[in-house]
Amino acid sequence: MTGRRLFLVVVLLFALSHNASAASFPVIVQISPLASIxxxxxxxxxSVVDSIPDANIYLLNVPVVPSSSLASLLGIQWLELNTSVSLPNFALPGILTVPGGVPADWYKSQPSWQRIRAGDALPYSTGRGVVVADINSQVDFSHPALVGHLTSGYDFVASKPNGYGVLEQSEMSQLEQSEMSQLEQSEMSQLEQSGAILEPLGLDTLxxxxxxxxxxxxxxxxxxxDSMIMPLRTFDDNGQTDLFMIAKAIRWAVQHGAHVxxxxxxxxxDSKAIRNSxxxxxxxxxxxxxxxxxxxxxxxxxxSGYAGVLSTAATDLLDRKASFSNYGGTIFVDAPG
Structure with a gap:
């Protein structure tokens, strides 16, 4: 950094310091290759909170969000606040349960499965050799329907590799290990024709x-x-995460062999960090x-709106747009949801 640029940085920081408070701001930055974090x-x-070194992307805590002119002087290519992201919250009448020991073929009787003619497609493609990373909340590794389908992932909330954990005892009442639970997003009453049992548990949301x-x-x-699923936990138990953690999980998936x-x-x-990843x-x-x-x-x-991303909308069981689903020119495909 030249003497003139350093002088300008000092002047700008001095001016900003008068407006600074005790609060700190989480900021994501990407710096130029020659800049020093x-x-x-x-x-x-x-201070540096976290980093994606191979991309020169850093998560910082700063007392003041720098202006674009100051950021440029410091060698910051772009910056954005590390805002939170929430999981969808589905309001459902209860949990669909089937007694333990019921074969996996039970799932094939669901109307959604039949609507997309999945049974006709499986003789031609089962996902063999494909690793699918799912960026999401925790997964019940003990769930009978998932046995043999999971590969190693990572828990970005707890900062440790994903293992074959079990549900906490306090959550057993909602997702019993002795039962196969299928949680549908829309119009669960339509699933009664498949022989499922609806247990009204008085739940407003899942x-x-x-x-x-x-x-x-x-x-x-x-x-x-026949695919292997790589569970990547970025959402905490309240369904919350942030932009940086998602961006980091995307890169982790690529670097650990995910195909999808x-x-x-x-x-x-829009998020520059997620778009970059x-x-x-x-x-x-x-x-x-x-x-x-x-x-x-x-x-x-x-x-889903970024170029090249396969944006997936939802339909109902009559092949109409689901009442809640988004629509428009960015949609690539739709399916029962």
Whole structure:
């Protein structure tokens, strides 16, 4: 950094310091190859929280969000606040359960399975040799329907590899290990024709701790039974994560052999960090699939709205747009949801 640039940085920081408070701001930055993150952090009076070193992307805590002019002087190519992302919250009448020991063929009697004619497709493609990463909440590794379908993943919330854990005792009442539980997103009453048993448990919503991750992984296992599913936990037990953790999980999936990445969540705002990681995945010949969104709008939804992402919308059991599903020009495919 030249003497003139350093002088300008000091002047700008002095001016900003008068507006600084005790609060800190989580900021994601990508720096130029010649820039020093230590110099940047020192100039901003902040700290490094996490990093994606191969992309020169860092998560910082700073007392003041730098202006675009100051960021440019410091060698920051772009920056954004590390905002939170939530899992979809599905309001359902209860949990669909089947006694333990029922064969996996029971799932094939569901109307959604029949509607997409999955049975006709499986003789031609079962997903053999394909690793599918699912970025989601926790997964019930002990679930009978998932046995033999999971490969090693990573828990970004707990910062440790995913193992074959079990549900906490406090959650057993909602997802019993002795039962095969199938959590449907829409119109569960239509599933009664398949012989399922609806147990009204007085639930307004499903706990995001395990339900959403287990649901999505279960769908993948049913449609591509010979694939291996890589569970990547980025959402905590309250269904919350942030942009940086998602961006980091996408790159982790690519670097650990995923051929497909599924993201059944989204937001209304663009994220440079997530877009950067998705571009990295596409350039590595990894297929990226994302939910089109559940707010019944044609507004662009992210990450499904990025170029090259397979945006998936939902239909009902009459092949009509599901009442909650997003729609519009970014949709690539739809299916019962």
């Amino acid at each position: 230590n110099t940047i952090v020192g100039a901003l009076g902040g 706990s995001p701790a395990y339900s959403h991750g287990t649901l999505c992984v279960g769908v993948i296992a049913a449609i591509a039974p 990445i599924n993201m059944s969540f989204g937001a209304a705002t 998705i571009d990295y995945a596409k350039n590595s010949n990894v297929v990226v699939v994302a939910s089109a969104g559940n707010t019944n709008t044609s507004a662009v939804h992210y990450p």
